[in-house]
Amino acid sequence: MSDAPLLEVENLQKSFGGITAVDGVSFELEAGKVTGLIGPNGAGKTTTFNLVSGFYKPDAGTIRFKGTDTQTLMRPAPVEQGVWASASAGFLGLIGAASGRVTYGVSPDVLAGGAVAGAAVGVGLYVGQNAINNRRGAYKHSRPFRLARQGMVRTFQITRELTEMTVLENLLLAPPDQTGEGPLNAIVRRGTIAEEEAQFRERAEEIIELLELDHLRDEEAGNLSGGQRKLLELGRVLMLDPDLVMLDEPVAGVNPALTDRIMEAITSMRDEGYGFCIVEHEMDVIMSLSDKIIAMAEGQKMAEGPPEEVQQDEQVLESYLGG
Amino acid sequence: MAVVSDVIISLGVLATFYGLLALGMNIKYGFTGLLDFGHVGFYLVGAYTAALLVIEPDAGGPDTVYVVGLDLPWIVAVLVATVLAGVVGVFVALPTLRLREDYLAITVLGIAAIFQRIVQAESWLVNGPDALRGYTPPLIDLFPVTGGSPVGAAVMAVAGGAIWAGSTWALGRAMELEFDAGTGPGVTVAGRLHAVVTFGTDRLIGFENYRGGALVAGAIAAVVGGVLSFAAQDGFLAWAVVVSVFTWLVAFVWLTRYSSGFDAVDYLTTFALGAAYMGALAPMFFLETFQLWVPLTGLAFAVVIGVTVYLYSNWQRFAARPFGYGLFTGLWFGFIWYIPLQILSDVAAANWPSVASSIFGNVVWVLSLSGDVPEIGYPRFKLFLFGTLLLVALYLSELTIDSPFGRVLRAIRNDERVVNSLGKDPFMYKIMSMAIGSALAGLAGALAAMHFQVLVFTMFAPRVTFIALLMLFLGGVGNNRAMVVGAFLFWAFQTATTQLSGFVAPGLRENIQAFRFVVMGVLFLLLLYYRPQGLMGERAAAEAGSE
Amino acid sequence: MIALGAIGLAMVYSIAEVPNFAHGDLLMMGAYTALLINTPGAVPLLDNLAEGAQEPTTAGLAVLFVLGTGATLGMFYALGGGEALRGSWWPVDAPDAVAVVVHLLAAAVVGVVSSLGATSFLAAMVFSGVVLAALAPIQERYVFRKFRQRDVSLAMMLVVSLAVAFVLRFGVQTIFGGTTRSYEIQSTVEVFGAEIKVAIVKFIDVYVSSSGVLVQITDPAEDVMLFNNLWSWPVFAVVLLASLAVGYAGYRYRLGTRAILGPYLLGTILALATFFAGALVLGASVSAPESALVDSRVRLSVLRLFIILLAIGMMGALHAALRATKLGKAMRATSDNRDLAQVRGINVDQVTMGVWVIAGLYAGIGGTALGFLFGALTITLGFFLLLPMFAAVILGGITIYGALLGSYVVGLSMEVGLFATGLDATYRVPMAFVVLILVLIAKPEGLTG
Structure with missing residues (x-):
């Protein structure tokens, strides 16, 4: 690996229906550091967050994670392209067979000929459309899960725990590439799955203990308090062992005791080498946690630097008081 | 004399393949949250595929025209129909799964309607608007079987043995649960019965291995039943009585479990x-x-x-x-x-032999006693066959759903974006879910083709999807085993009302049959309102309730 | 014709937030309800009160009167309870007494029309409209609102509406049985002493050839040429340009900003009016050309023409109601954002009821018209329409005006698609869906959404 920063964002832009939410933001994040993203409401923090984590598609600008462009990462894989190509081939093949029938009546040759012709047109159309898309750099599907597989995992501002599943199940869901995630494996390779499950379970138990959620292990996540949910989300992220953790307001609406616990967890993880990017309104929390602060206002970066410095920045103070 | 066990048997046959249909729906909606209003489309694909694979090639007669008849064995047809329906499911899913849930529902409904129209309009394909006939169910020539013949002995050995094994397993399970409760084996009713029906082998094998013990007991029962049946018709009859009584006993044991605490x-x-x-x-x-x-x-x-x-x-x-x-x-x-209702008129007329034979006929459900000679008719064989397939499908579905795969599916139902943020592609999982659910619908269709033998496009109206949904909500959303219960309840209602409509003047029968759908619709609404999770609820809850 | 149903569906979908699978069956109910007036003798229970298929007794007429009056009052009541009867939904403020009297009068008129006009097709249409307008809100009140209060998901709402559809469809079948029915239509109507054969089909032939556009209307029954007009290309172009100019002028220099007629609509109407006026004046009479580029023949009877005009009129009325009445404004607000509307003091529940009233009214009238157009009433009538209707609504992005656009796209594509591929008429409905699927693949949010 080079010395390139974990995440580089350059000149990021995004607008919604004429309103520019993020307007040319650039910054860098480093591994083993906590970076705080602050700003008044409507400053474009959450939008930036969604852009970086791949849930929105930027209008302009580049995001490089571990030196790779994330938009490239989220392009469809060859396998997927194959699936879509064969799907359109099949679909148009059917149409071809049908139109062959309509025009020339029913005979095996006509049906087969129509199907082959239709399939050829289907593949052609798909490849053509793909070529055009490639040139324009436009993709219909956003694939945030690819980023997660590369080691960038996020949480949500309004916690999105899986309410109908237990705390343990929530955690067990997270590990990547589980053998048992293939439906056939679920039937054929039950031994391997059981072994894996045991490992994951062990790890999950460790995390549950770390987060002091043990008494809630078999509780449905829907019954947890707001703060416990935040902890659970954090735990789920840990199961993935990511390089960069993106937290969207991890302590909003959480009681002080739990806040301390969450902060402890973040600090100890940072010391283990995880990189963090945190959006947070609680100034005390973010200032004491962060190694670096990026202040945003009206879609633009206003200040960047160590917490003490940013705290003194006049512009920042003004935007907070004014907003 | 009125022997109504035949009615129950035919109800059971319907419930098995509709249970499979509901099972497919459950994979899609119950676990993954995909509301597939076009479920019937895959049922259609399965049914017609199976039929075309099994029937003989088109003889060129003027009445029936179809594209191909392959004259293949039924098992191949069932497998191909299942796989093909799954593949079609994938193709339908690819463009539609990206849509919002209500658009998805309507679009797939439209696709199912297109399937139906194709079958109706393309007369060269499967005989157009007319019925496709000619499906000969497997082994139908052998039935009905009686004792004293090699065929009868074989059927009794296989079916009797399997039923025996299944019942013994159920008994062992009950015993295990009681053992958990601390009573110890052998002293409860279930334990004593278990010792008898395993022919004492449970002492050798050990109670905790009741699964293996059930297999051994089944094998012994197969041999005994086969020998008895081969020896004489009376042996056949006697063994059928034993098997029937055994199943009743197991049913009682389980019922007492459910009624524990009843006074x-x-x-x-x-x-x-x-x-x-x-x-x-x-x-x-x-x-x-x-x-x-x-x-x-x-x-x-x-x-x-x-x-x-x-x-x-x-x-x-x-x-x-x-x-x-x-x-x-x-x-x-x-x-x-x-029982009582069937003997009511005979009792009133003091026709005691008839009363006795009614009771006997209904108790010994393994045999059909409506004819002159006690026999195993084709419907019973069909129930056995379908039931086995249903159990296999159920078992495999349970394995799939209990695995991490099932966990991802449930996570998608809960919140797709979480799954996405955790590095898993929800789209692929939804496709797989559609494939599995559609394949199950295809299997149900293949069995339906075997059951009805005649296929008409009207059998695949969107109503079928509604029925599958009803079964889903009757049983319990996200509960595979409840699908069988839902299917059984639905067909019990249907059978009961069909029996009742016999009391109505023929001219009004159609109105009554429509009316029962009204009743069903109202019941469905009430169910959705008061118990949206279904009668049995999700599996975890159901288990907590019964164990 | 899909449009009439689609409007109702779109309104319910966007404002009441119910993707209503029962809407097709509502249309079907409308068609069957009209039977009560049209052929009372063929309706179970009511047949005891009739002497022949179309000869109800006095008692039967009395029943119809009561039903008609009651349904009208029920309809008004559903618009907003007792308040509505006192005129709360009117665009102008009127004294309570006036409103009550007007409502009662309206109810009485409908009752009289239903009873005295019995067996006439138009009376049947009116009757069916009000009955459905009174019945549809009941669905909302007792089913959908309950579920909405539970905050169920959209998917659940779909399942619920499917169940309602089931109840409606088989409810009708329970009463009417499974046999196919049809209306009895008198073939002639006397208007001002002149006898007009309303049900007789006229042929309208349009030829496009090198010499111009020729329109001929013939009456095949008597083999009489009723109308014969040729527009040579220059004339045609002049008329076309003139209408465009007038339309644009209407749009540009509109007289004041009227609320009901938006600028676009005004322009379009003016343009069309100019086009037809100019076309009539400038035409010349010739015989049919030997070779035409396009010749098409439309079969039209006076009654069909009437139905088409009625549909256009109803759309216009709805447009006016949405723009001008308080209820209409509230509906548009609710459609935009239900919660926001509630916060702003709009009684969302009441608005929703109003939506169902309109949906029911349109379903009743539309259903009757459909029953006539199809020639035969079957239980599945509604279901086959449901799919194109949904296609239209989704294409239109679940807005009322979008649904109109979507209806025409779907209706056209069904016909053009069938024509182009040469497939069976069985594929009419699938064609709508192929269009829908293609559009959704390209643009998952719908056309206008």
Whole structure:
């Protein structure tokens, strides 16, 4: 690996229906550091967050994670392209067979000929459309899960725990590439799955203990308090062992005791080498946690630097008081 | 003499493949949250594929035209139909899964409608708007079988052995649960019965290995049944009685588990309720005039339902165990119909031999006693075959759903974006879910083709999807085993109302048959409102309730 | 014709937030309800009160009167309870007494029309409209609102509406049985002493050839040429340009900003009016050309023409109601954002009821018209329409005006698609869906959404 920063964002832009939410933001994040993203409401923090984590598609600008462009990462894989190509081939093949029938009546040759012709047109159309898309750099599907597989995992501002599943199940869901995630494996390779499950379970138990959620292990996540949910989300992220953790307001609406616990967890993880990017309104929390602060206002970066410095920045103070 | 075990058997056959259909729906909607209103489309694909693979090539007659007849064995047809329906499911899913859930539902409904129209309009494909005939079900020439012949012996050996093994397993399971409760093996009714039906082998194998013991017992039973049946017709009959009685006993053991904590008052109340529901139908039997019994029956039903609701909301016993009360009321209702009602007229006429044969015929359900000679008819074989396939499918579905794969599916139902943020592609999982669900629908279709032997496009109306959904909500959303219960309840209702419509003047029968769909729709609405998770709820909850 | 149904569906979908699978069956109910007036003798229960298929007795007429009056009052009541009867939904403020009297009068008129006009097709249409307008809100009140209060998901709402559809469809079948029915239509109507054969089909031939556009209307029954007009290309172009100019002028220099007629609509109407006026004046009479580029023949009877005009009129009325009445404004607000509307003091529940009233009214009238157009009433009539209707609504992005656009796209594509591929008429409905699927693949949010 080079010395390139974990995440580089350059000149990021995004607008919604004429309103520019993020307007040319650039910054860098480093591994083993906590970076705080602050700003008044409507400053474009959450939008930036969604852009970086791949849930929105930027209008302009580049995001490089571990030196790779994330938009490239989220392009469809060859396998997927194959699936879509064969799907359109099949679909148009059917149409071809049908139109062959309509025009020339029913005979095996006509049906087969129509199907082959239709399939050829289907593949052609798909490849053509793909070529055009490639040139324009436009993709219909956003694939945030690819980023997660590369080691960038996020949480949500309004916690999105899986309410109908237990705390343990929530955690067990997270590990990547589980053998048992293939439906056939679920039937054929039950031994391997059981072994894996045991490992994951062990790890999950460790995390549950770390987060002091043990008494809630078999509780449905829907019954947890707001703060416990935040902890659970954090735990789920840990199961993935990511390089960069993106937290969207991890302590909003959480009681002080739990806040301390969450902060402890973040600090100890940072010391283990995880990189963090945190959006947070609680100034005390973010200032004491962060190694670096990026202040945003009206879609633009206003200040960047160590917490003490940013705290003194006049512009920042003004935007907070004014907003 | 009225032997109604045949009715139950045919009900069971319908329930098996509709159960499979509902199972497919459950994978899609129950676990993954994909509301597939086009479920019937895959059922159609499965049915016609299976039929075309099995029937003989088109002879070129003027009445029937179809594209191809491959004359393949049924098992190949079933497999191909299942796989093909799954593949079609993937193709349908690819463009539609990206849509919003309501758009998805409507679009797939449209696709199913297109399938139906293709079958209807393309006369060269599967005989157009007319029926596709010619499906010969497997081994139908062998049936009915009786004792004293190699075929009869073989059938009794296989079917009897399998039923024996299954029942022994169920018994062993009950025993294990009791053992957990600390009673120890062998001293409970289940334990003693288990010792008998395993021919004592359970002492050798060990109680904890009751699964293996069931297989051994089944094998022994197969040999015994085969030998007895081969020896003589009487042996065949006798063994059928033994097997039937055994299954009844196992049913009782399980029922006592469900009724644990019931005392005489509970039994009496549920019996009274069951009898009251049956009694509410009485005006129908005794009054000839249509204008008279319709309001009377309606009134009686209103009263009984009112009483039930009142008891449920005001009586501690009922409110504490609605599940047990509901179950037993239904059972008593069924029981009254199954035995006492069938012998009522004979008892009144003091025709005792007929009474006895009625009871005997209904108890010994393994054999059909409607003919001159006790025999195993084709419907029973079909039930056995379908039931086995259903159990296999159920087992595999349970394995799939219990695995991490099932966990991802449930996570998608909960919140797709979480799954996405955790590095898993929800789209691929939804595709797989659609494939599995559609394949199950295809399997159901293949069995339906075997069952009906004649396929018409009207059989694949969107109504079927609605029925599958109804079964889903009846049983329990996200509960595979409940699908069988839902299918059985639905067909029990259908069978009961079909029996009842026999009392109505033929001219009005159509109206009555429409009316029962109205009733069903209203019940469905009530169910959705008061118990949206289904009667049995999700599996975890159901297990907590029964164990 | 899909449009009439689609409007109702779109309104319910966007404002009441119910993707209503029962809407097709509502249309079907409308068609069957019209039977009560049209052929009372063929309706179960009511047949005891009739002497022949179309000869109800006095008692039968009395029943129809009561039903008609009651349904009208029920309809008004559903618009907003007792308040509505006192005129709360009117665009102008009127004294309570006036409103009550007007409502009662309206109810009485409908009652009289239903009873005295019995067996006439138009009376049947009116009757069916009000009955459905009174019945549809009941669905909302007792089913959908309950579920909405539970905050169920959209998917659940779909399942619920499917169940309602089931109840409606088989409810009708329970009463009417499974046999196919049809209306009895008198073939002639006397208007001002002149006898007009309303049900007789006229042929309208349009030829496009090198010499111009020729329109001929013939009466095949008597083999008489009723109208014969040729527009040579220059004339045609002049008329076309003139209408465009007038339309644009209407749009540009509109007289004041009227609320009901938006600028676009005004322009379009003016343009069309100019086009037809100019076309009539400038035409010349010739015989049919030997070779035409396009010749098409439309079969039209006076009654069909009437139905088409009625549909256009109803759309216009709805447009006016949405723009001008308080209820209409509230509906548009609710459609935009239900919660916001509630916060702003709009009684969302009442608005929703109003939506169902309109949906029911349109379903009743539309259903009757459909029953006539199809020639035969079957239980599945509604279901086959449901799919194109949904296609239209989704294409239109679940807005009322979008649904109109979507209806025409779907209707056209069904016909053009069938024509182009040469497939069976069985594929009419699938064609709508192919269009829908293609559009959704390209643009998952719908056309206008």
